[in-house]
Amino acid sequence: MPDFLPAWPLEANSFLIFGLLLLAGLAGGRLAAMTRVLPAITGYIATGFILGPGVLGFVDTATLGDARLLAEFSIGLIVFDLGRRLDLGWARHDRWLLPMGLAESVLSFVAMFALLHYAGVATLEAAVAAMIGVATAPAVVLLVANELKADGPVTRRMLWHVALNNIVAAIGVTMLLPFIEASQSGSALDPIARAAWLIAGSFLLGYVAFLVMVLLGRWLGKSPVPQFVLAVGMVVATVGAAQLGRLSVLLALLVLGTCARNLDRRHRLVDVEFGRAAHLFFVALFVLTGATLAPHQFGAIAWVGLAFVVARGVGKAIALHVLAWPAHISLRQAGTLALALTPMAGLAIGMTRPIYDVAPEFGARLTAIVVSGIAILHFLGPVATRFALIRAGEGEPRARD
Amino acid sequence: MPDLAFTSSAALTLGVELELMLVNTRDFNLAPDADDLLRRTTRVAPEGELKPELTQSMIEINTSVHQAYAPLVTELRATRDVLSGHARKMNVALAGGGTHPFQKWSDRKIYPNERFLSVSEKYGFLAKQFTVFGQHVHIGCASADDAIYLTHALIRYVPHLIALAASSPFYQGVDTAFDSSRLSIVNAFPLSGTMPLVRSWREFNRYYDRMYDLGIVRSMKDFYWDVRPKPEYGTVEIRVCDTPLTVDRAAQIAGFAQALARWIWEARPIEAGADLYLTHSYNRFQACRHGFAGTVIDAVRGDARPLADDLRETLDVIAPHAQMLHAEAALDALRASIDAGNDATWLRRTMDETGTLADVVRHQADRWASS
Numbered sequence: 026m027p028d029f030l031p032a033w034p035l036e037a038n039s040f041l042i043f044g045l046l047l048l049a050g051l052a053g054g055r056l057a058a059m060t061r062v063l064p065a066i067t068g069y070i071a072t073g074f075i076l077g078p079g080v081l082g083f084v085d086t087a088t089l090g091d092a093r094l095l096a097e098f099s100i101g102l103i104v105f106d107l108g109r110r111l112d113l114g115w116a117r118h119d120r121w122l123l124p125m126g127l128a129e130s131v132l133s134f135v136a137m138f139a140l141l142h143y144a145g146v147a148t149l150e151a152a153v154a155a156m157i158g159v160a161t162a163p164a165v166v167l168l169v170a171n172e173l174k175a176d177g178p179v180t181r182r183m184l185w186h187v188a189l190n191n192i193v194a195a196i197g198v199t200m201l202l203p204f205i206e207a208s209q210s211g212s213a214l215d216p217i218a219r220a221a222w223l224i225a226g227s228f229l230l231g232y233v234a235f236l237v238m239v240l241l242g243r244w245l246g247k248s249p250v251p252q253f254v255l256a257v258g259m260v261v262a263t264v265g266a267a268q269l270g271r272l273s274v275l276l277a278l279l280v281l282g283t284c285a286r287n288l289d290r291r292h293r294l295v296d297v298e299f300g301r302a303a304h305l306f307f308v309a310l311f312v313l314t315g316a317t318l319a320p321h322q323f324g325a326i327a328w329v330g331l332a333f334v335v336a337r338g339v340g341k342a343i344a345l346h347v348l349a350w351p352a353h354i355s356l357r358q359a360g361t362l363a364l365a366l367t368p369m370a371g372l373a374i375g376m377t378r379p380i381y382d383v384a385p386e387f388g389a390r391l392t393a394i395v396v397s398g399i400a401i402l403h404f405l406g407p408v409a410t411r412f413a414l415i416r417a418g419e420g421e422p423r424a425r426d
Numbered sequence: 427m428p429d430l431a432f433t434s435s436a437a438l439t440l441g442v443e444l445e446l447m448l449v450n451t452r453d454f455n456l457a458p459d460a461d462d463l464l465r466r467t468t469r470v471a472p473e474g475e476l477k478p479e480l481t482q483s484m485i486e487i488n489t490s491v492h493q494a495y496a497p498l499v500t501e502l503r504a505t506r507d508v509l510s511g512h513a514r515k516m517n518v519a520l521a522g523g524g525t526h527p528f529q530k531w532s533d534r535k536i537y538p539n540e541r542f543l544s545v546s547e548k549y550g551f552l553a554k555q556f557t558v559f560g561q562h563v564h565i566g567c568a569s570a571d572d573a574i575y576l577t578h579a580l581i582r583y584v585p586h587l588i589a590l591a592a593s594s595p596f597y598q599g600v601d602t603a604f605d606s607s608r609l610s611i612v613n614a615f616p617l618s619g620t621m622p623l624v625r626s627w628r629e630f631n632r633y634y635d636r637m638y639d640l641g642i643v644r645s646m647k648d649f650y651w652d653v654r655p656k657p658e659y660g661t662v663e664i665r666v667c668d669t670p671l672t673v674d675r676a677a678q679i680a681g682f683a684q685a686l687a688r689w690i691w692e693a694r695p696i697e698a699g700a701d702l703y704l705t706h707s708y709n710r711f712q713a714c715r716h717g718f719a720g721t722v723i724d725a726v727r728g729d730a731r732p733l734a735d736d737l738r739e740t741l742d743v744i745a746p747h748a749q750m751l752h753a754e755a756a757l758d759a760l761r762a763s764i765d766a767g768n769d770a771t772w773l774r775r776t777m778d779e780t781g782t783l784a785d786v787v788r789h790q791a792d793r794w795a796s797s
Contacts, residue, residue: 109452110452112451112452112517114451115451115517118514118515118517119514119515119516119517174533176450176457176458177457177458177459177462177482178459178462178516181450181516181517185517246781247780247781247782247785286452292780292785292788295782295784296452296453296784353466353469353515355465418461418538419458421535
């Protein structure tokens with residue numbers, strides 16, 4: 026065979042696999058859209074699930090590892106965008122906003138913890154799993170909201186709650202780290218320092234990144250294109266810096282976004298829309314997320330996951346309904362808000378990574394507990410958020426790109 | 427047959443309707459929060475009345491009926507403060523201005539009540555494009571024939587009112603080169619324009635009955651005229667003003683209209699004839715396009731002169747009437763604005779200083795809440 030021809034059998038490279046994954050995700054999204062009930066995200070996730078190692082095996086574990094970079098980047102953009110929705114001035118004017126957000130986080134934690142404890146899960150594992158469950162998946166809610174062109178009081182509150190419950194969960198999990206490590210090694214001094222470093226370091230990194238961003242923003246002026254590149258550049262650099270410093274990517278980017286919203290007093294930064302460019306990465310992210318799911322997660326242990334999901338939803342719903350009257354929101358808004366907060370993706374946003382770092386066995390046991398809940402919510406979550414935003418009258422069901 | 431009885435009201439009483447925009451505080455685009463704001467005001471309500479408008483990012487303030495300018499300002503300021511308080515708790519803001527500078531009309535949602543849905547059905551894309559914000563001033567009339575005369579005579583001063591209130595230089599993300607681009611949107615409606623040249627309420631009723639019988643209108647609300655009689659309130663309604671950037675300016679314009687009406691009724695300076703309408707479209711365009719720098723042509727006198735000069739002269743002529751009505755302060759402020767520039771000037775200057783239309787809206791919202 027002439028040597029200018031490719032070697033046989035052909036071996037797919039990462040580009041080809043990634044490109045095909047994107048196109049397959051696109052097809053899955055289109056099929057989901059045709060149902061008029063499912064959001065496109067559900068199609069992306071289902072495509073990944075079917076093509077992934079769990080079912081057809083078209084994508085192997087090594088490819089998933091390669092694609093991690095891409096996933097981190099997509100999540101980075103989403104979390105930064107979420108931080109920009111956390112208007113602290115709003116909490117000053119509406120004195121019930123923060124108590125309501127905290128109550129929603131605390132009550133869902135209590136409900137999930139109580140359930141796991143009752144089911145015989147060890148206290149610490151139950152606490153960490155419940156803490157992970159507090160967070161609502163930022164990527165899912167933002168994407169569903171964008172897909173429906175949703176805007177209004179419920180959408181705005183939803184994004185505020187998501188930002189807050191992610192911060193609560195990230196700090197909560199980090200604070201539990203010393204106890205996890207102590208349970209392994211018996212000594213907690215070093216882990217306390219580690220937790221302090223993770224939280225303080227992540228906040229500091231986010232703040233410093235913000236200062237740099239404002240300086241550059243001032244120099245660049247307010248043209249949208251340079252500001253877009255600035256935002257993407259700062260997000261990518263912050264993801265890298267957080268990984269380098271073994272800090273929390275999630276916290277650092279939330280802080281960066283929150284500072285951009287609240288501390289940019291001279292309005293040097295433009296609130297750029299990531300739009301279609303980012304959507305490309307989001308398709309990939311959800312196809313990959315689907316590919317990490319395995320069929321057995323829906324099998325024997327699924328009932329634990331299901332109970333976990335229900336407890337979580339009940340906790341959030343009770344908090345929101347009880348505080349609806351003083352917070353001047355209607356019961357209908359409270360109900361749709363609780364439903365909209367359903368998606369959960371604690372694993373995808375890297376919350377368990379520090380746990381694997383300090384205690385791999387503990388991490389594996391934990392994953393076994395929460396993974397079925399997360400697997401279920403990957404499919405239920407986007408549908409619930411879509412339904413809630415349409416029911417709140419804020420999403421346009423026919424709005425598709 | 428419809429009943430078009432004219433409810434008599436105390437002459438020269440005053441009321442204002444203001445259509446306001448609701449914007450989010452993140453990117454300052456329009457926010458579809460009218461329903462939520464109206465729901466909240468059932469617990470802490472301002473004076474007057476609040477109503478939804480055609481699309482979900484608009485609300486309308488209707489003041490109570492007033493005798494004079496001063497209590498009108500007081501009420502408008504109090505209403506503004508109550509609404510701003512609610513808006514802050516909702517993480518949105520209210521703003522004046524005749525158009526939102528960069529919203530995309532196709533993104534708007536029709537407010538889901540029967541009347542607005544039928545407007546949307548009838549007018550297609552014009553309904554969503556009608557997400558523009560105007561100030562309407564009502565002047566009380568003792569009799570229906572007084573209302574007909576005033577409706578005609580005010581046509582002479584429509585350019586002046588447009589220039590004083592103009593606050594819509596930006597539309598759909600561009601500088602339109604107009605001081606008031608809002609009225610161009612109104613022009614697209616088939617029943618916009620002016621009342622026909624009828625001389626009495628009886629004649630008006632004949633016209634109205636014919637339009638009704640032909641199936642063109644179902645109520646007075648179907649006429650989108652620049653100035654129209656409003657028989658159920660017993661008023662004449664001036665509809666050409668953009669919503670100004672502040673409640674104070676809104677009240678000043680109402681005070682000007684009130685003094686103007688007093689002068690018109692007492693001096694009968696205008697003849698309601700064909701000449702009045704001959705130049706109306708031209709003068710109106712001049713005011714929309716150039717504001718105070720426009721030219722007005724008076725067909726009766728047969729001359730053309732700068733709008734600013736004609737306005738200053740009008741302010742001088744009606745000054746004694748403003749004094750009788752305790753509205754001198756309103757006229758003084760308006761006179762000062764001829765040199766300082768109207769709200770359209772302020773918006774363009776803010777754009778030059780800040781560089782983005784989102785920043786312009788932010789300043790617009792701050793100005794509404796604080797001055």
